[in-house]
Amino acid sequence: xxxxxxxxxxxxxxxxxxxxxxxxxxxxxxxxxxxxxxxxxxxxxxxxxxxxxxxxxxxxxxxxxxxxxxxxxxxxxxxxxxxxxxxxxxxxxxxxxxxxxxxxxxxxxxxxxxxxxxxxxxxxxxxxxxxxxxxxxxxxxxxxxxxxxxxxxxxxxxxxxxxxxxxxxxxxxxxxxxxxxxxxxxxxxxxxxxxxxxxxxxxxxxxxxxxxxxxxxxxxxxxxxxxxxxxxxxxxxxxxxxxxxxxxxxxxxxxxxxxxxxxxxxxxxxxxxxxxxxxxxxxxxxxxxxxxxxxxxxxxxxxxxxxxxxxxxxxxxxxxxxxxxxxxxxxxxxxxxxxxxxxxxxxxxxxxxxxxxxxxxxxxxxxxxxxxxxxxxxxxxxxxxxxxxxxxxxxxx
Numbered sequence: 001x002x003x004x005x006x007x008x009x010x011x012x013x014x015x016x017x018x019x020x021x022x023x024x025x026x027x028x029x030x031x032x033x034x035x036x037x038x039x040x041x042x043x044x045x046x047x048x049x050x051x052x053x054x055x056x057x058x059x060x061x062x063x064x065x066x067x068x069x070x071x072x073x074x075x076x077x078x079x080x081x082x083x084x085x086x087x088x089x090x091x092x093x094x095x096x097x098x099x100x101x102x103x104x105x106x107x108x109x110x111x112x113x114x115x116x117x118x119x120x121x122x123x124x125x126x127x128x129x130x131x132x133x134x135x136x137x138x139x140x141x142x143x144x145x146x147x148x149x150x151x152x153x154x155x156x157x158x159x160x161x162x163x164x165x166x167x168x169x170x171x172x173x174x175x176x177x178x179x180x181x182x183x184x185x186x187x188x189x190x191x192x193x194x195x196x197x198x199x200x201x202x203x204x205x206x207x208x209x210x211x212x213x214x215x216x217x218x219x220x221x222x223x224x225x226x227x228x229x230x231x232x233x234x235x236x237x238x239x240x241x242x243x244x245x246x247x248x249x250x251x252x253x254x255x256x257x258x259x260x261x262x263x264x265x266x267x268x269x270x271x272x273x274x275x276x277x278x279x280x281x282x283x284x285x286x287x288x289x290x291x292x293x294x295x296x297x298x299x300x301x302x303x304x305x306x307x308x309x310x311x312x313x314x315x316x317x318x319x320x321x322x323x324x325x326x327x328x329x330x331x332x333x334x335x336x337x338x339x340x341x342x343x344x345x346x347x348x349x350x351x352x353x354x355x356x357x358x359x360x361x362x363x364x365x366x367x368x369x370x371x372x373x374x375x376x377x378x379x380x381x382x383x384x385x386x387x388x389x390x391x392x393x394x395x396x397x
């Protein structure tokens with residue numbers, strides 16, 4: 001995806017929000033239709049039947065008819081694709097979309113003459129029933145794009161993303177292998193000894209964020225003060241997310257260019273970051289500690305880093321079994337749970353090796369990835385999903 005900042009005028013922004021409302025309304029209707037299906041009933045309506053129903057609804061409701069039919073039909077097509085992914089087991093079941101949180105729509109049949117360049121940093125794109133909308137030309141143009149998606153985040157920023165799959169990064173051909181150990185204190189430790197950290201918010205900005213969150217808790221629901229506070233919090237959160245995404249892109253690109261094989265742990269991040277609240281009858285244990293661990297994992301972009309590595313270096317990312325990677329000595333191979341004296345120090349009691357605990361784990365990952373490639377004559381997924389022992393210790397402290 002080639003993503004750009006959209007710069008609509010106030011009048012254009014109102015029309016874009018109307019497109020978002022139409023797409024969200026049609027999507028939610030489709031969700032409601034499928035939620036009523038039960039075993040033994042007729043099949044829920046598919047995309048073609050829903051398009052016929054959309055035509056009838058546009059004839060009956062002027063509010064819907066004033067919008068773009070392309071936007072509304074694409075919302076139905078997106079829902080059909082989401083249901084296909086759900087039944088194939090690769091995604092979760094599509095759920096309701098909420099105003100202010102899910103703002104966006106997609107346009108297909110995009111042509112090259114509907115995007116033009118005004119200057120070195122400014123371009124324009126044609127949006128149905130909105131006209132020419134300017135965007136910031138921050139990178140090379142997305143040539144050959146057949147569709148694009150317009151979105152608005154919680155901070156009020158508009159973006160346009162052209163659907164173009166970039167070419168993968170070519171392997172250097174040097175045969176170099178690297179292991180990447182993801183952590184909470186250290187975002188990523190490489191087997192080369194390099195420690196990488198996601199750039200987060202500064203201490204001053206973090207204090208400001210805490211003050212805003214306290215103000216939000218005191219504000220009355222539905223008040224103007226609450227809306228303004230939520231927007232201010234969203235802007236700070238967006239700044240943090242932008243820095244994390246930028247770090248993920250730069251780190252994944254560097255790794256894909258430098259190494260032929262990249263080893264990572266096969267972690268179920270979604271399961272690891274699930275809530276531990278439990279139920280009223282069976283409340284969870286260590287909920288506050290678990291919530292802090294979840295925030296740390298998500299703030300360090302564990303899933304995003306591996307996902308982008310698989311996009312940029314397809315077939316060269318090896319997922320290995322994470323069991324004992326933090327307890328095994330990379331020098332002699334002895335597994336000792338007491339060898340990791342702290343979060344940062346690993347001291348083997350068998351051979352005397354001492355070093356950074358995360359780098360030691362990364363070297364174990366590199367060794368396992370190298371063995372997997374040699375044994376199978378090519379990159380392949382190995383191991384099972386597991387939680388590392390140091391994560392369990394964080395919950396018990």
